[in-house]
Amino acid sequence: MSLDLDLLFREQAENANEIYERNVNAKLAKALRIIGFDNTYVKAKGAHLWDNKGRKYLDMLAGYGVFNVGRNHPGVRKVLIDFMEGDFCSLVQMETPLLCGLMGQELKKRAGFNLDKVYFCSTGAEGNETAIKFARRTTGRSRIIYASSAFHGLTSGALALNGSTVFREKFGTLIDTVKVPFGDLAALEIELKKGDIAAFFIEPIQGKGVNIAPAGYLAAASKLCHANGALFVADEVQTGVGRTGKFLALHHEPGVEPDMIVLSKALSGGFVPVGAVLMTQRIHDAVFSSLDNAVVHSSTFGKSNFAMAAGLATLNVIDEDKLVQNAEAMGNLLGQKLQALMPRFEFMKEVRWRGLMLAVEFAKPQSLKLCTAWTAVHALNADLFCQAITMPLLQDHAILTQVAGNHMTTIKLIPPLVIDESDVDWFVGAFETVMTGLHKFPGPAWDSLTRIAKNALA
Ligand SMILES: Cc1ncc(COP(=O)(O)O)c(C=O)c1O
Known part of the structure; x- marks a missing residue:
């Protein structure tokens, strides 16, 4: 009898993180768990993923830039x-x-x-x-x-x-x-x-x-x-x-x-x-x-x-599918919409892009309260600030993103080149909500960040 993939996923998806931790890379499994990135994805199409609970996600990571044509392109x-x-x-x-x-x-x-x-x-x-x-x-x-x-x-x-x-x-x-x-x-x-x-x-x-x-x-x-x-x-x-x-x-x-x-x-x-x-x-x-x-x-x-x-x-x-042209058009749309948010959010330092390779860079804000929050979080861990953006993007808005590198205050967006205007709006709306939360200090966004930092240090 051949391997039944459906059955494997149905019966074991719930335990994927633990099985991986035991057999493959324990530290990665744990790190992903701490930041709440331990979902098990069971289905994919175009720029979207679904987890084993049926939740739909927007994939702004594309497997580190592998799925330019979208996942499972027919x-x-x-x-x-x-x-x-x-x-x-x-x-x-x-x-x-x-x-x-x-x-x-x-x-x-x-x-x-x-x-x-x-x-x-x-x-x-x-x-x-x-x-x-x-x-x-x-x-x-x-x-x-x-x-x-x-x-x-x-x-x-x-x-x-x-x-x-x-x-x-x-x-x-x-x-x-x-x-x-x-x-x-x-x-x-x-x-x-x-x-x-x-x-x-x-x-x-x-x-x-x-x-x-x-x-x-x-x-x-x-x-x-x-x-x-x-x-x-x-x-x-x-x-x-x-x-x-x-x-x-x-x-x-x-x-x-x-x-x-x-x-x-x-x-x-x-x-x-x-x-x-x-x-x-x-x-x-x-x-x-x-x-x-x-x-x-x-x-x-x-x-x-x-x-x-x-x-x-x-x-x-x-x-x-004219994907090169779509990369240029959607990249410009997304980049310009994110740039338009900058006057409202003092953490945002720069939005830069070429086609669908985009970055949002953050920097220490001017106002005293937010500057204090930034300094405190950086003192705990240099990588933490960006997690305050990528974590709620995933948990609250079902969007998969990544930090642009170690010790960087930049998040990176490299979605499949098939994204459309509704995906751009999904991302921009979510990003705006996350930014609004982070610009309230003290506030729940900062509380959860501190909790995570303490968990990680422990
Ligand atoms: C610019 C660049 N070169 C090389 C590599 C390595 O590719 P691979 O992971 O397939 O070995 C990467 C991977 O991210 C990359 O971004």
Whole structure:
């Protein structure tokens, strides 16, 4: 008898947090419980989730930016069901899979920039590992430059490009890298001039903090890299595939000249892990330099026809449903509506966005009472203030959001690109109510925050 998924969920959904705590990651299970994020979701469609009690949620997190086409998109699902029911094959390995070649062709067409070959892998971190190796092999140099607050994944090579000590510390000696401030061309040039740099890795919009590269920075940085014999690598794992209102975030920047672009996350509609590294012919030739070297870099699941079928279906859905255009329109609507709230709420410092990658940043307010509340909460825990927003958004308004990074006073919104005006209104109405509560001190919003901080400390 085959596994009955319905039955599993019906009988055990209630205990999911406890089962996970026992068998997978106890600290994560507990942290989620403390902040009330321990729901079990059992159904998903588009930009919405349902928990095991039947409550409907608005998903402003999209699985960390995986579900650009929305969850369970029928156009992608049908192709995958057809694939399985048609007994197609995958991972023959000693072949040149058709769907892989076609997916490479589609990506090259959409990306442009004279990038000539595509290497396929399974995750964003693996894409960046690939780009690190390829940059070193192409240039014969080993050091890599990354930006403050950067996040390129958590495998050993990618970790050496991570801008946060929380992730890096106590994992031993990493490969030779150097950090420069995000957006600082002068600092970048000083490092490049040392002559030992293989590549500069950069996210056009940083996932941690939603920091948008200043206009002209990416183009100038790519030119500086080339003038100094280094490669320019754009990590578009989160910003790619329509997220920012263009297919790539680099398409917002005239004159940029990438040598490699790393994609993953949304590339296969969220059903199958997939990553891709687009590169110039020169890089491809340096790595795959002879017949003996034809598989000098590869991974078992990298070019699976199943993932490629999902990828081709996803690109098709993005075109047919005009999701890039919707990302731009809904991003502007949401961003402008949130910006319009700023004069009423002194905690709000900035709303910034490009397409459907948005941030609301908070800062210490002017008025004495609120300033006291802010200082007291920060003294308890640097991460707590944003939880005062994400927690009631989830518990009282059924909206899933996240804090933009460790010790940041910014919340981040990366919903599926399928959201419509009613979803925007749902979010803005809820956010306004939460802000109104937080601007009353003393008040219930602050009481519950203090309680949570004490629970966590205990
Ligand atoms: C910009 C960026 N690069 C790389 C990664 C790592 O991707 P993965 O988690 O698939 O390894 C992420 C993940 O969040 C990311 O946002």
